[in-house]
Amino acid sequence: MAAPPLLTLQDVALTFGGTPLIERAELTISPGERTCLVGRNGSGKSTLMRIAAGLAEPDRGVRFMQPGTTIRYLAQEPDFSGFETALAFVEAGMAPGNEHHRARYLLESLGLSGAEDPSRLSGGEGRRVALAQALAPEPDILLLDEPTNHLDLPAIEWLEGELQGTRAALVLISHDRRFLSALSRSTVWLDRGVTRRIEQGFSTFEAWRDAYFEEEERDRHKLDRKIAAEEDWLRYGVTARRKRNVRRLGNLHDLRKQRREERRPIGTVSMASSEAEASGSLVIEARGISKAYGERRIVDGLSLRVMRGDRLGIVGANGAGKTTLVNLLTGTLAPDAGTVQLGTNLRMMLLDQARAVLEPGQTVTEVLTGGRGDTVTVGGQNRHVIGYLKDFLFTPEQARTPVSVLSGGERNRLLIARALAQPANLLVLDEPTNDLDLETLDLLQEMLGDYAGTLILVSHDRDFLDRVVGSVLVSEGKGRWIEYAGGYTDMVAQRGEGVQARAANRGRSEAREKPPVIEASASPTRARLGFKEQHELKTLPARIEKLEGAIAQLRAILADPGLYARDPARFEKASATLVEAETGLAAAEDRWLALEMLRGAQGQ
Structure with a gap:
């Protein structure tokens, strides 16, 4: 017999001003639950999370929590006032009987000592301290609102591992697709004040949402046609049987009222950039640039060319020097050695993650x-x-x-x-995805895809990097930066490890064998393709095409909004097969890219 839910919200409603924010929301959290809460910015996700945490009262509805259940809530903007150290803040959230050594373990795992002054923490440090406070008591329910904001890649991947191993039930709000896909097993969608639930993780949500909107649009067209038919009857129909006609006229008024009161999806974001005249073919050329602060080397002997239309991603742990590197490349900061040449007719626009311009x-x-x-x-x-x-x-x-x-x-x-x-032909975006909803991220991605200028993107969002950039410049430590072809996933495939793995193993020899890479300053010697690899390179395109066809068919099956209710077994089988096919496609594309790079390097 299944265990009873730990927390239940039923028929929750809340109104701010004159417009209902939440009209009919339901949320059930069972032991071991892994749920993501998704919806547009402003749809009320954070408010519903606060109601679940007991920090806000709804206008209507029932909140029931099993006696003895412990909840920890991670707010987007934690309040550190009244605490002298980070450790004191974390320990204040622990209950009697909790092991306090866990507070130090979490802070150290997140790169902090615990002695930091909370009033002087950066955004990333503040997020880490708040995470440690939420995780330390090992509660029954964890409610996490945008836990990856301001975290670097090593911290995000560490957090993924920590949450995968926790016994607590999870409810997550996040814009990070990969984070949600890795951790969620069910999805609650808050849309126009109403929640809808699917017993599948985030990886199937977007296809389900789009199918729902398509079905809703079909229903709207049917209602419009019915109203038009009734209006036509009103103008030209037979006037006999007065009572029937009065009733039919009343029905028409009801249809019109239904149409007026229908809540449509929040309007879509429409993004278009103001592009300046094209820059010269060469946008940035760095030759042997170096920069150090005391004994700490940020950049050491980097040579790099950025051409018009390039999309360059820059990744690394916090403190690796990403902002310093951007300042060097854009001419804002002079290097200690080497030169930086900027192209002609260059108009740059910088999007600062600190939002200092506001x-x-x-x-x-x-x-x-x-x-x-x-x-x-x-x-x-x-x-x-x-x-x-x-x-x-x-x-x-x-x-x-x-x-x-x-x-x-x-x-x-x-x-x-x-x-x-503002007109620009060089966009420099520093963590543009923070706090954006998934639909806005999609539109930003499309805008950048259509953008004719050059892009430099600093981001910790692995999925967004995969979708937007053409190459990734990665910090290898000690001022060394290497450029890899493709997005973040391509970089991991070529490098053999992600940013977290590198950061966690700094003591290993720098001379160990590495897979083929494209360095910003030089290309290492590569072996020639063998017969087996040449055959694999020839057959991979057909395999990729076959997988793409299978994925298209599976998505068409899952696009049926009534499939889950009608045939849950078929829905689950199609969902699992889709995930397997998408994984196989990604692996095939990575392998094809690696073999093509080897062949291109040797002129084969």
């Missing part, structure tokens, strides 16, 4: 217009600021809202709107 006292309109009027120039055309804000999901009422009251996701969307309104 003044808390400014209104949303003032951020976009600089306080001059109500128009903004985008792509050479003047647009009213409210119309432009609607493209980024802001309401007209928010145009005069101070920046200080915006959520993290809203601030990031505003910063992206500001950056894209």
Whole structure:
């Protein structure tokens, strides 16, 4: 017999102002649950999480928690006031009987000593301390709101491993697709105030959501046709039998009311960049550049060329010097040795993850217009600021809202709107994905795909890197940076390990054998392809095509919104087969890329 739920929310509703934020939400958390809570920015995910944690009261609904159940909640912006050290903050969240050595273990695992002053922590350090407080008591339920924000790749991968091994039930809110896919077994979708649940992890959610929207659109067209038919009857129909006609007219009014009161999906983000005239073919050329602060070498002898249209990703652990490297490449900071040459007709736009350009006292309109009027120039055309804000999901009422009251996701969307309104042919984006919802990430990805200029992207989002960049520049420690072809997954396949593995094994010999790579300064000697590898290279395209066809068929099956209710076994089999096929496709593509690189290096 299944264990009873630890926590249940039933028919929860909450209204802010005049618009209902949550109308009919349900949430059930059982022992060992692994659930992701997904939805648009502003849909009420964090509010529902706070209600589940007992920190907010709904207007209506029931919250029931089994007696003796312990809950720990990770907020997006923890309050450190009143604590002298990071360790004191973590220990304050522990119950009597908890082993306090675990607090030190978690802090040390996250790269902290515990003696840090909470008032002076950076965003990433603050997130690590808050995570340690949530994890330390080993609670029955963990409610984590954007746990990967401001974390570097080693910390994200460490957190994945820690959560996979915990006995606690998990409810996760995150924009990191790979993180959600690795940890979730069920998905709760909060959409227009209502929750819908699927007993599958995040990897199947987007196909299910799109199928639901398609079915909803078909129903909307049916309702429109029915209204049109009734209106046609009203104008031209027979007037006999007055009572029947009155009833039919009443039905028409009911249909119109149903159409008016129907809550549609929140508007889609519409992104377009203001591109400047094309830059020269050569955008950046670094020759043997080095930079050090005292004994610490940030960059050592790096040579790199960035050509027009390149998409370069920069990854590394916090403190590796990513921001310093970007400043060197863009001419903001002079190197200690070597030279950096910038191309001609270069117009650069920097999106700063610290959001330093946003003044808390400014209104949303003032951020976009600089306080001059109500128009903004985008792509050479003047647009009213409210119309432009609607493209980024802001309401007209928010145009005069101070920046200080915006959520993290809203601030990031505003910063992206500001950056894209300024003509540029070189975009430098430093952690642009923080606090964005998945749909906005999709639109940002599409915009960058269509962008004709050059992109330098600093990110810890592995999935976003895979989707956007053409090469990845990775910190190898001691000022050494190496460029790998492809996205993050391609880099791991070529390198043989991720950023976390490298950071965890710094004591190993630098001279150990490594797989073929493309270095920014030089190319190592590679072996020639053997007969078996040549045959594999010839047959891989056909295998990739076959897998792509199978994936398309499986997605078509899963696109049926009624499949799960009608035939759960078939749905689960198709979902598992889809994951297996996608994994096989990724492995085949990685292998093909590695063999092509070997062949190209030797001219075979």
